[in-house]
Structures are given as structure tokens and as C-alpha cells.
Amino acid sequence: MANHKVTLLPANQTVEVPTGSLVAEAIQRAGLDIAQPCGGQGRCGRCAVFVKGDGARRRSTLRLSAEDIESGFALACQTVIEGDLTVSIPDQERIERRLVTDKTAKSIEVPFPYDQNLQGVRAFRVYLPEPSFQDNKDDLTRLEIALAGAGYPEAEVPLALVRRLGSVVRESDWSPWVVLEAETWNRPHGPARLIDIATDPIEPVALAIDIGTTTVSAYLVDLITGEVLGSSAEYNGQIHCGEDVISRIIYAGRDGGLAELSHRVRETIAELLVRLEKRTGVSPDHIYKATVAGNTTMAHLFLGLPPTSIRLAPFIPTVNMPVPIMAHDIDLGINPLASVDCLPGVASYVGSDITAGVLACGLSETGQLTLFIDVGTNGEIVLGTHDWQVTCACSAGPAFEGAGVVNGMRATEGAIEEVWVNSGTFEPTWRVIGGGKPRGLCGSGLISLLAELFVTGVIDRGGNVKLDLDTPRVRQGDHGPEYVIAWAGETSTGGDITLTKVDVDNLLRAKAAIFAGFSVLATSVGVRLEDVQQVLVGGSFGKYINVEKAIQIGLLPDLPWDRFKFLGNTAILGTYRALLSRDERDRLRHIARGMTYLELSADNSFYDAFTAALFLPHTEIARFPSVASIWEREAGLTPAGGAA
Amino acid sequence: MAVEIPKEKWSGTVREVTLGATREQGGTRTRTLTVGGETAMPHHAFEGSFPHPPALALEVRDRKPTDWSPLLLQAWGAAMDDPAAWAKAAEQAGAELIFLTLSATLADGKANTAANARAVVRKVLEATGLPLAVIGPGQAEIDNELIVAAAEEGKGERLLIGTCEDKNYRTIVAGALANDHVVQSKTPMDVNLSKQLVILIHDMGLPLERIIMDPTTGALGYGIEYGYSVMERLRLAALQGDSMTQQPLIVTPGEEGWKVKEAKVGEGVPAAWGDWNRRALNWEALTANALIYAGADIIVLRHPETLRRLRGVVDALMAA
Numbered sequence: 001m002a003n004h005k006v007t008l009l010p011a012n013q014t015v016e017v018p019t020g021s022l023v024a025e026a027i028q029r030a031g032l033d034i035a036q037p038c039g040g041q042g043r044c045g046r047c048a049v050f051v052k053g054d055g056a057r058r059r060s061t062l063r064l065s066a067e068d069i070e071s072g073f074a075l076a077c078q079t080v081i082e083g084d085l086t087v088s089i090p091d092q093e094r095i096e097r098r099l100v101t102d103k104t105a106k107s108i109e110v111p112f113p114y115d116q117n118l119q120g121v122r123a124f125r126v127y128l129p130e131p132s133f134q135d136n137k138d139d140l141t142r143l144e145i146a147l148a149g150a151g152y153p154e155a156e157v158p159l160a161l162v163r164r165l166g167s168v169v170r171e172s173d174w175s176p177w178v179v180l181e182a183e184t185w186n187r188p189h190g191p192a193r194l195i196d197i198a199t200d201p202i203e204p205v206a207l208a209i210d211i212g213t214t215t216v217s218a219y220l221v222d223l224i225t226g227e228v229l230g231s232s233a234e235y236n237g238q239i240h241c242g243e244d245v246i247s248r249i250i251y252a253g254r255d256g257g258l259a260e261l262s263h264r265v266r267e268t269i270a271e272l273l274v275r276l277e278k279r280t281g282v283s284p285d286h287i288y289k290a291t292v293a294g295n296t297t298m299a300h301l302f303l304g305l306p307p308t309s310i311r312l313a314p315f316i317p318t319v320n321m322p323v324p325i326m327a328h329d330i331d332l333g334i335n336p337l338a339s340v341d342c343l344p345g346v347a348s349y350v351g352s353d354i355t356a357g358v359l360a361c362g363l364s365e366t367g368q369l370t371l372f373i374d375v376g377t378n379g380e381i382v383l384g385t386h387d388w389q390v391t392c393a394c395s396a397g398p399a400f401e402g403a404g405v406v407n408g409m410r411a412t413e414g415a416i417e418e419v420w421v422n423s424g425t426f427e428p429t430w431r432v433i434g435g436g437k438p439r440g441l442c443g444s445g446l447i448s449l450l451a452e453l454f455v456t457g458v459i460d461r462g463g464n465v466k467l468d469l470d471t472p473r474v475r476q477g478d479h480g481p482e483y484v485i486a487w488a489g490e491t492s493t494g495g496d497i498t499l500t501k502v503d504v505d506n507l508l509r510a511k512a513a514i515f516a517g518f519s520v521l522a523t524s525v526g527v528r529l530e531d532v533q534q535v536l537v538g539g540s541f542g543k544y545i546n547v548e549k550a551i552q553i554g555l556l557p558d559l560p561w562d563r564f565k566f567l568g569n570t571a572i573l574g575t576y577r578a579l580l581s582r583d584e585r586d587r588l589r590h591i592a593r594g595m596t597y598l599e600l601s602a603d604n605s606f607y608d609a610f611t612a613a614l615f616l617p618h619t620e621i622a623r624f625p626s627v628a629s630i631w632e633r634e635a636g637l638t639p640a641g642g643a644a
Numbered sequence: 645m646a647v648e649i650p651k652e653k654w655s656g657t658v659r660e661v662t663l664g665a666t667r668e669q670g671g672t673r674t675r676t677l678t679v680g681g682e683t684a685m686p687h688h689a690f691e692g693s694f695p696h697p698p699a700l701a702l703e704v705r706d707r708k709p710t711d712w713s714p715l716l717l718q719a720w721g722a723a724m725d726d727p728a729a730w731a732k733a734a735e736q737a738g739a740e741l742i743f744l745t746l747s748a749t750l751a752d753g754k755a756n757t758a759a760n761a762r763a764v765v766r767k768v769l770e771a772t773g774l775p776l777a778v779i780g781p782g783q784a785e786i787d788n789e790l791i792v793a794a795a796e797e798g799k800g801e802r803l804l805i806g807t808c809e810d811k812n813y814r815t816i817v818a819g820a821l822a823n824d825h826v827v828q829s830k831t832p833m834d835v836n837l838s839k840q841l842v843i844l845i846h847d848m849g850l851p852l853e854r855i856i857m858d859p860t861t862g863a864l865g866y867g868i869e870y871g872y873s874v875m876e877r878l879r880l881a882a883l884q885g886d887s888m889t890q891q892p893l894i895v896t897p898g899e900e901g902w903k904v905k906e907a908k909v910g911e912g913v914p915a916a917w918g919d920w921n922r923r924a925l926n927w928e929a930l931t932a933n934a935l936i937y938a939g940a941d942i943i944v945l946r947h948p949e950t951l952r953r954l955r956g957v958v959d960a961l962m963a964a
Contacts, residue, residue, distance in 0.1 A: 462810050462844050611836035619836050619843070619888075 037420030037429035055083025105568030114226030211294030295351035356574025375539030414439030451549035538570030554617030664775025674773025728771035758793035795819035898946030901928035
């Protein structure tokens with residue numbers, strides 16, 4: 001048999017291997033390391049290398065784009081050597097960026113050319129004529145004249161500011177700094193309202209908040225530049241009163257329940273404000289505006305409105321389109337005179353988090369048939385184009401936000417966000433946010449782990465852990481059967497990190513609810529999922545999702561990977577846009593008014609679609625052809641199911 | 645003018661499943677039982693073929709049950725004291741399958757054992773030449789222990805063993821694979837769940853010709869409509885060609901019918917309810933009758949008189 005010379009870069013080593021050897025074998029023969037977390041199955045794409053020469057035959061190129069293959073990339077475990085070759089091994093990070101399945105959300109940037117006048121808050125200095133015996137007008141009249149001169153006649157000056165007016169104008173030598181709100185969406189022509197007056201220059205800042213059932217996120221926004229100064233997220237303190245909106249509504253109906261829930265979410269926001277102040281040095285007192293999105297129940301609880309009717313047929317909320325209020329009305333710990341704008345929602349179960357999401361993802365402006373999925377505790381789904389949009393909501397539970405899962409956590413440092421399981425040994429390899437020891441699993445890590453356990457046969461299609469496998473990683477734990485992803489010695493908590501059968505069931509229910517939601521939605525408007533031209537995925541899983549794995553578990557439809565875009569937390573991105581610009585705020589109102597809402601609880605087909613989706617990837621595997629082919633190869637048998 | 649009756653054409657067929665193995669087939673049964681094979685909705689003989697009549701089975705316990713209606717104790721008498729005698733009596737009453745249910749406990753209150761399961765299976769196999777089903781008490785751990793033992797004891801007899809449920813099926817399926825048996829796949833009244841469990845069992849390598857579905861049904865007046873409609877939908881899916889729903893259906897109206905107050909209680913009920921024995925028998929028979937119309941392939945009963953009545957129904961249906 002002929003031998004071929006393989007030169008390995010950057011080590012610049014040469015090895016001779018017989019025809020038919022794999023590139024991976026040549027690399028190992030040279031004593032070099034190459035990552036093969038999936039066990040050399042051509043499944044994970046992590047062993048991508050750059051080959052030069054005609055001696056390479058690619059058996060499989062899964063996960064590499066056409067351009068990558070064109071430019072010389074190949075999978076070391078799937079490439080057969082048939083001639084002399086030069087192989088360069090790129091570093092791991094470079095590989096991961098090339099994989100078409102890995103979708104990372106963009107970092108936050110100002111979404112359009114920003115100018116302070118696009119929104120209503122203004123900060124400037126006013127010059128008041130000094131009083132004298134000849135000019136004995138009172139301080140307030142003097143200020144009003146100055147504001148009128150600046151273009152804001154008849155500006156309202158609240159009593160709280162009048163109280164400080166005398167000392168501030170004198171200390172500032174009759175040239176105080178003022179912050180005013182020139183307009184709000186419901187008062188587009190003013191009059192302006194004074195929010196603050198001070199002796200020193202003021203840099204006005206605003207707050208965008210997304211109140212999720214499980215996670216509350218906030219951006220601190222500089223109103224001069226439009227930039228995000230800092231962002232932070234935390235679990236909603238209301239979780240202790242129930243995991244989903246229904247249990248929160250029930251809790252709110254108890255004696256003192258509504259007040260407690262209102263208080264708890266404000267406490268969570270207060271905590272975010274403390275963190276943001278620490279990080280940016282901006283005092284909450286200088287936050288002069290807040291724009292808030294949240295599902296309808298969260299908005300009701302935030303405003304202290306009883307949410308009872310949301311739960312009762314025919315599911316009518318008290319308000320879908322609240323008018324702005326002042327921060328002191330609801331005790332929000334920012335400047336008490338700042339206005340708080342709660343964005344408009346559509347219906348009881350499609351709130352402003354979803355209208356803001358539509359605004360952020362651009363669905364209302366595209367001609368392409370678009371499916372927008374916001375994966376949260378309530379999975380909201382919108383299907384449509386710029387001409388029409390239909391929407392529905394389904395209760396997914398908090399699993400994808402890392403809550404309600406034994407070792408779940410938010411997508412912050414220490415969270416495992418990507419996992420591969422070796423199909424021969426069942427040993428895992430993982431990637432941790434921040435690179436340190438793992439503390440738990442975030443939403444994308446959970447999706448990834450579930451997919452790997454399914455594809456490698458550690459769990460069956462119903463999610464049962466196969467305890468008869470020959471590995472210590474599957475065992476009977478305190479919470480039933482489980483898989484150990486990290487041993488105590490490898491974690492920063494000092495305990496094992498596991499995925500239990502109960503966790504798997506929670507994840508299955510969550511993904512089934514979402515899949516059932518969009519399949520019913522598509523059917524209701526006569527659209528086939530295959531015809532969807534782009535799928536935009538939002539959610540608070542952090543910055544990353546592996547779409548292939550999300551398809552493998554049946555969370556996302558089996559479409560070509562390039563049709564998916566991951567946008568991160570779309571609710572807060574849309575809120576941020578609405579905060580920055582009155583035009584965006586108007587557009588959002590139109591979106592809220594124009595969407596058609598489908599009530600799934602009034603639809604018989606939802607439950608059926610849900611139980612059909614309570615399986616990996618789905619009872620009808622024919623709906624997931626790409627998964628069927630991988631699974632068949634991995635499991636070594638023909639997958640059953642689907643129409644004959 | 646001649647009226648042409650429109651006929652539905654179906655692409656799918658219910659799978660044929662055979663229970664019991666004769667000496668030539670590696671077992672000791674004198675008869676085997678094949679069910680399934682339907683090519684149209686239940687008893688629409690004008691639209692398709694029905695190669696096998698619905699099979700009537702009688703339930704037999706490994707020991708005399710303590711919670712059965714006195715009417716059943718009366719009907720079976722002393723035969724209930726010995727599973728072999730009971731099985732023989734059931735055969736004489738016209739059963740085509742002995743449905744042996746193992747109890748969770750022994751007479752002394754201790755957990756049932758693998759040794760006891762083996763002994764009972766052996767006895768019953770020797771007492772009758774009918775095919776045999778062996779079903780556990782329905783508690784995962786005990787089921788696995790007893791059914792694996794029973795499967796080994798009955799190796800080659802092509803028993804129907806169960807109960808496979810979505811959270812506990814692997815051990816029993818492994819027992820069926822190793823000893824050449826058929827499994828009963830039971831799910832709680834849902835088309836998708838029925839289908840999923842068949843897929844899971846099949847994924848372990850058990851051929852589809854060795855799976856019978858129990859869709860779970862209710863008694864007359866206790867949710868029978870729901871069970872009926874799930875069976876109907878399963879059959880529609882099967883005939884439309886959905887492979888994983890093409891398993892024959894087994895139902896247990898004996899157990900369900902005798903659980904309800906109307907059948908169980910003879911005293912302290914309104915006089916208008918009429919004669920207890922008549923009412924109880926009607927309850928079991930009418931429940932079973934409805935399930936036959938819904939497409940049941942194996943009907944497990946408890947009272948010999950009910951079996952006699954249903955034999956008439958089945959004969960009439962097959963003659964039509």
C-alpha cells in the first residue's frame with residue numbers, strides 16, 4: 001500500500017501514513033492533539049482543519065459551509081488521505097466561529113443614527129434674569145419665562161421641584177441645569193414637564209427594562225449618545241410565588257398577594273439598579289425615563305393592577321396599552337419624576353415583550369415569510385411579513401432560562417453553554433461561559449446536552465435515562481435517574497452537575513409547548529413550516545445557541561441552518577429602540593394594533609400537537625429528516641415513527 | 645334505481661400478531677391466537693376484510709383476589725383457589741386466551757416473588773393448552789422482577805407480557821426479546837402517547853409483530869366515550885398508513901366494569917337500580933360490547949357469563 005507524506009502546521013512536522021488513513025489519525029500519529037469531543041463521528045465539527053493538496057477526500061462535511069470547503073476546510077475525522085497533503089490545525093476558537101450551526105447574538109449597539117431630539121428628554125442650562133427691585137417677579141415665573149425662551153412655553157413644574165427652586169437658582173447663580181420631558185407618545189405636542197433642576201451639569205440617562213416571568217433584564221442608556229452604558233439581568237423575585245404567569249395570577253388573588261408581587265419585582269429592579277450604579281457610577285436619581293416591556297401579566301403586576309381577569313375566559317386584561325405614569329406612582333427607584341412608559345401589548349397572553357420583539361427583529365418590515373420565536377417562560381410566537389402578523393403564546397415554563405432545573409442557571413459566568421458527548425464512551429466535553437470551572441447549565445447548555453444525550457442514546461426518545469448503559473455517568477440519583485455531566489472535583493460548586501429525568505421532562509414540556517405553538521399557528525394560516533424563509537429566535541439564553549441541537553431536540557423546525565438567526569433578548573432590544581426614538585415607539589403601537597392574536601386554549605388541536613411534540617425530536621420523525629439520518633447512524637438502527 | 649353505497653378505501657392494515665406457540669413452533673400450546681389484520685374501520689365488512697374475530701380472554705389471578713365482587717367469587721367458586729384450576733375453568737368457559745395477572749403480594753402480605761411467578765406460570769401452562777398473557781401488578785420494580793422470571797419460565801411459549809409503560813418498559817421488552825414473547829404496551833388514553841411507546845419499544849429492537857397496544861379505556865358511564873374516541877382515532881391513523889399505530893388493541897372491560905359502584909355494590913343502592921347480578925353483568929357486557937365496536941382485538945373479561953353473551957355478539961358481527 002502506498003504511503004503519503006502529511007505535513008502538519010503550525011508544528012511543521014511530517015508523518016507518513018498509508019492510503020486511506022484519516023487526517024485525524026495522521027495528526028495523532030504525529031503526537032499532536034486535535035479536539036474530537038464527539039468521538040470522531042463527524043458530528044461536532046470541532047476537528048475542522050485546513051488542508052492543502054489534492055490528496056484529501058472528504059467523506060462528510062457536515063457543519064462546514066460551502067465557502068469553507070471551497071477555501072480548504074475539512075473535518076479531520078471524516079477526511080481520507082489519498083495523496084500528499086499539508087494540514088494546518090487552527091486554534092479552537094477560530095474553528096467555532098466558522099461553524100454554521102453556532103449562532104451568536106450581536107453585541108449591543110446603537111441601532112440607528114441617534115440624536116437626542118429623537119426622544120423627549122432634554123437636558124440643558126437655562127439663564128434666568130437676576131431679580132432686582134425693578135424686576136421683582138417670583139422665581140417660578142422667572143424660570144417659566146426662561147423655559148419659554150428655550151422653546152418650552154407653559155412647561156409644568158411639579159411642586160417637588162418648586163420646593164427646591166429657590167435655593168438651586170441662587171446657588172447656580174441664576175443659571176441652573178434643567179431636565180425636562182418635552183413630549184410623550186400620548187402628548188406629542190407637550191406641554192413639557194420639568195423633571196429635575198440642579199446646580200451642576202446633568203447627563204441624562206434612561207432605563208430600558210424587560211420584565212420576564214423568570215428573568216428581568218435592564219439596560220442603562222445614555223440619552224446624549226444613545227449608547228448602552230451597562231446591562232444587567234437577574235431572576236425575577238416573584239419566582240418564589242409561582243413559576244408561571246398562571247400561578248402568579250392565582251397568588252395575586254390572595255390576601256396581600258398583589259402587593260407582594262408588585263413589591264418583589266420592584267426589589268429585583270432595585271437590585272439591578274444597584275449593580276448598574278456600581279458598574280457605571282450613574283446614580284439612579286439621574287435616570288429620567290424608563291421604558292418597560294413585559295408580558296401582560298408582568299405589566300399588570302408591575303403597575304399594581306389586579307391580573308385576575310387574564311386567567312378567566314374570555315381572557316380580557318385590564319389594559320393592553322397603558323399611558324405613561326411617573327416613577328413615584330409605583331415607587332420605582334429612579335428619579336421620582338421620571339416618566340415610566342409601559343409599552344403596548346396585544347392581548348392577555350401576548351404582551352409588550354413580544355411587540356417589542358417584533359420591532360427589534362424586523363419582522364414587521366420584511367417581505368420574507370418570517371417566524372419569530374421568543375423562547376421564554378411564556379413562549380411567544382409571531383408568524384408573518386410586513387403585511388400581516390399572527391401571534392400566539394404558549395406556556396413553556398422556565399426551563400430554558402435555567403430555572404426549575406436542578407443544576408440550571410442563567411447564562412452568566414460559570415454556565416456550561418455547549419456540550420458534546422462522545423458516542424462511544426458517553427464522556428462529555430463542555431464549554432463554560434468565562435472559561436472557568438462550571439457551576440451549572442444555562443438554557444443553551446441544556447438544549448445542547450439534551451440533544452447530545454438523545455443522539456448518543458444515553459436517553460431514549462421519550463427522555464428516559466438508560467440506566468443499563470455501561471458508564472458511571474448514568475445512575476439512580478436523589479431525584480431519580482440522571483446523567484452526570486461534571487464530577488464534583490471539576491465544578492466550582494464542589495458538587496456533581498447532573499441532568500435528572502425530571503429536568504429532561506421539564507425541557508421536553510417546554511420545547512413541546514413551543515413547537516406545538518408554532519405548528520398550530522402555521523396551520524391556522526395555511527402556511528407550511530418548510531415555506532418559512534427565516535426563523536428569528538429570541539430569548540434570554542444569553543448570547544449563544546446551537547441551532548442544530550435545538551432542531552435535534554425538536555424545539556426548532558428542521559429547516560436549513562442558514563435560515564435561522566439568533567437575536568438574544570429581543571424584548572429588551574425592542575424596548576431600547578422604543579426608548580431612543582418616538583418613531584420607533586409609534587411603530588410599536590402600530591405593531592400592537594395590527595397583530596392578530598390566536599388563543600390556543602380555544603383551539604382543540606394544540607393539545608394534540610403538544611403531546612405529539614413531547615418526544616425526541618417529535619412523534620413524527622418524518623418531520624425532522626436531518627435528525628432522523630443522524631440518529632439512525634448513531635443508534636445503528638432505523639428510527640421508527642412517521643407515516644409509512 | 646340501484647343505490648351504490650360509497651366505500652372508504654384505506655391504504656393501511658392493522659398488523660397481525662400471534663400469541664402462543666405450538667410444539668412445532670418451540671412451545672407447548674395446543675392452540676395459538678392470531679389477532680389484527682383488519683383493513684377497514686371496525687366491522688365495516690363491506691369495505692375491507694377482517695381475517696380474525698375479536699378474541700375473548702378471561703382474567704385469572706395467581707391467588708384468589710380479596711377485592712373482587714362476591715358475584716365473581718360465586719361464578720368461579722373453588723376454582724379461584726388454584727390458578728391452574730381457574731385457568732382450566734376459563735378454558736371450559738370459552739376463553740381463547742388466559743390473561744394471568746400476578747398480585748403485588750403473596751397471601752402472607754409479603755411482596756410477590758420471582759419464584760412464585762415462575763411456579764404459577766408453569767402450573768397454568770400445564771393446566772391449559774391456550775395461549776397465555778402474564779401481566780404484573782403495575783408497580784415498576786415488582787413488575788420487572790416478576791415478569792422477567794415469568795418470561796424466562798415461559799421461554800418459547802410466545803406469551804403476551806406486560807405491562808410496558810412509558811416510564812418502565814426496558815426490562816420487560818428485554819425479557820420479551822430474550823425469550824421470544826409479545827409485549828403489551830399500555831398508555832393513558834392518548835393517541836400520541838400510544839404511538840410513542842410503540843416507537844420506544846420498537847427502538848429496542850422488538851419487531852412490530854410482537855407489540856399489542858392497550859390504549860386504556862373506562863367503564864360505561866366512567867369515561868368510555870373518551871377511550872372509545874382514542875381507539876377510533878388510533879384505528880383511523882392505522883388505516884391511513886401511520887405505521888406506529890397499526891398494532892392490535894387489547895382492552896380490559898372486565899377490570900373496569902367490575903370496578904364501578906353499579907357492579908360492585910349490591911346493598912344500599914336505590915331500588916330502581918334493579919337486580920344486582922343482572923346489572924353487574926350488563927355493565928361488564930355493555931362496556932365490552934362498545935369496545936368491540938371501537939375496534940378492540942382482544943377483550944379481557946372477568947365473568948364467564950359475560951363471555952358467553954359476547955360470543956354471540958362476535959359471531960353475529962362476523963357473520964354479517
